[in-house]
Amino acid sequence: MSMIRVAQTARQRAMTLMGAVNSHSSSCPCHSCSSVQNPLQVAKNILRKGYATPVSFAEEKEYAFEMAASSIRYGEGVTREVGMDFKNMGAKKVAVFTDKTIAQLTPLKLAIEGLEAQGVPYAIFDNVRVEPKDTSIKEAIEFARNAGVDSFLAVGGGSVMDTAKLANLYTCYPDADFMDFVNAPLGKGLPVGKRLHPLIAVPTTAGTGSETTGTAIFDLQSHKTKTGIAHRNLKPLLGVVDPLNVRTMPSAVFASSGLDVLCHSIESYTAIPYNERTPRPTNPLLRPAYQGANPISDIWSITALKMVVEYLPRCVKDPGDHFAQGQMLLAATFAGIGFGNAGVHLCHGMSYPLSGMNKSYKHAGYAVDHPIVPHGVSVAVTAPAVFNFTAPANPERHLEIAKIFGVDTSNARKEDAGPILSEAIAKFLVGLGDQPRGISQLGYERSDIPNLVEGTLPQRRVLMLAPEPEEVTRESLAKLFEQALEY
Known part of the structure; x- marks a missing residue:
């Protein structure tokens, strides 16, 4: 009985804290997780999913920062190693994302040779749109969901890497609505509460740095603007940074x-x-x-x-x-x-x-x-x-x-x-x-x-x-x- 009373007291404390959060403005514009959601609902969602009890800091400034980045491998020719990486992690089937241009070039050829040398099954999606739109993202998600994959490989620029991140996300959340994770206020901005499938990113442009980040950007056509999804769990497991891959860039x-x-x-x-x-x-x-x-x-x-x-x-x-x-x-x-x-x-x-x-x-x-x-x-x-x-x-x-x-x-x-x-x-x-x-x-x-x-x-x-x-x-x-x- 004492344990039950303790649990009830903890829950009452949590609800009191959530009420305190709810008594302040619901605007949280800095947070990709929820700038238009009611904070009470955010807290309830956290409790419902089994996370720690939220604590109210509604009027206090941040006091900490966290550093998160993908592991990085740099060197001429390291693209060939991706097959061994997927073999080492026990991948059963890899979704390979690229665009129509890169599909004809050496970086993808070397990556595929690496997969085949290790006997790792794969399926290629080469229809990534440069500067992706929500429609092209949804096409990629549909491909990944139907391909029966448990790992992802992106070979290309930021558009390819971002598309692969989102295909990975929504494959791991098959019942999610597309707008669930889209940054608020355009979407619901829900946090990504679990680890996704392993993603290895091989950049072929010297620009976005998407191989290190948990951010993916696309055009939301209904609003005629770009938006995206940002959460640490989206970041690639490994960025394979190969200088040979940018030698053909105009x-x-x-x-x-x-x-x-x-x-x-x-x-x-x-x-x-x-x-x-x-x-x-x-x-x-x-x-x-x-x-x-x-x-x-x-x-x-x-x-x-x-x-x-x-x-x-x-x-x-x-x-x-x-x-x-x-x-x-x-x-x-x-x-x-x-x-x-x-x-x-x-x-x-x-x-x-x-x-x-x-x-x-x-x-x-x-x-x-x-x-x-x-x-x-x-x-x-x-x-x-x-x-x-x-x-x-x-x-x-x-x-x-x-x-x-x-x-x-x-x-x-x-x-x-x-x-x-x-x-x-x-x-x-x-x-x-x-x-x-x-x-x-x-x-x-x-x-x-x-x-x-x-x-x-x-x-x-x-x-x-x-x-x-x-x-x-x-x-x-x-x-x-x-x-x-x-x-």
């Missing part, structure tokens, strides 16, 4: 992919500090993947930025500079570890409608049959305006970044940090050549700005990581888009 693709690394680095380094983010999660399970700038992410992000500034121009200028290509591939991985835990903010938040609302722009160098704003282009095109806006919140960090671009900041005033960094980024972008110098060159006009703003506002998961999140308003976003029309 210069235009190297440039646009590298711009994603550039913005990953700067945004994560200038994000709100992790211990300024509120509210503190009620349960460690609910701590978001994107937590704000922290001492460990800072190291990865700033190192990646230095590598981008040094090696990306070399890659674009000389397709035969294999050393620079390998360094950019490493930079993408470094930045992935950095932003995968610290997060990104305005450049990425504003990029999603720029890609999702694109009607006719098709970037040079991409062998696709549909309009496309490559992700790196969509994030970088607003960067000069964004970092001019964010600099007053932390001028020291913005000047430190400007110095990496080669600017003499020894006599710079803090109030000039924004214009100084904005000019440095613009100069760097122009130096790469063939980059749109503002969103007007993507086909957007002033009359489009209200729609772009409305497409950005739902991206609260990243907007609230801006250095001064309370200043990110409908009006300030409109001004930023206007300033980004051209640079």
Whole structure:
């Protein structure tokens, strides 16, 4: 009887705490898990699934950060080893994800040879869409569910890796509605409460860093914007980073992919500090993947930025500079570890409608049959305006970044940090050549700005990581888009 009374008392305490959570605002914009769900319901869900009793920290700032990243294997030729990896883990059948272009190239051939050499059965899905949409994601999910697989291999760029992550997720949750895990407020933003099947990611572009992160991005066509799903359990078990796999990348693709690394680095380094983010999660399970700038992410992000500034121009200028290509591939991985835990903010938040609302722009160098704003282009095109806006919140960090671009900041005033960094980024972008110098060159006009703003506002998961999140308003976003029309 005493044990029963103790259990009843614990449950009453839990319900009291949940009531306390419910008495505060239900908005939790920083958390990928639930920014529109009622906190009481979140707590009930945790209890129902057998997790620890939530504790209310509704008005307290975060006090901790967590680091999560995939294991990484780097070296020329390591793609051949994936067959041994799946054999070692006892895989019964592997779902291999790639796109139509990579399906014809050496990286996939080597991966398949590795599987066959070890006698590991596999099924190939080569219809991944570059810059995936929810429809292409659902097609991949259907394939994986019907293929009877227990492991996943992604060989390709960020689109391939992200598609494989989501196919893995929904194969492990066969009864879930597609919107259950989609980031709030567009979806329900439910946490991923169990381990997924093993996923090995083999990047063939030097950009997204998706081989290290638990984030997957796609176009949600009903809202004409990009969104995604973010949770640590989505991250690959292993990222196989092989410099040989990026030697066939066209210069235009190297440039646009590298711009994603550039913005990953700067945004994560200038994000709100992790211990300024509120509210503190009620349960460690609910701590978001994107937590704000922290001492460990800072190291990865700033190192990646230095590598981008040094090696990306070399890659674009000389397709035969294999050393620079390998360094950019490493930079993408470094930045992935950095932003995968610290997060990104305005450049990425504003990029999603720029890609999702694109009607006719098709970037040079991409062998696709549909309009496309490559992700790196969509994030970088607003960067000069964004970092001019964010600099007053932390001028020291913005000047430190400007110095990496080669600017003499020894006599710079803090109030000039924004214009100084904005000019440095613009100069760097122009130096790469063939980059749109503002969103007007993507086909957007002033009359489009209200729609772009409305497409950005739902991206609260990243907007609230801006250095001064309370200043990110409908009006300030409109001004930023206007300033980004051209640079």
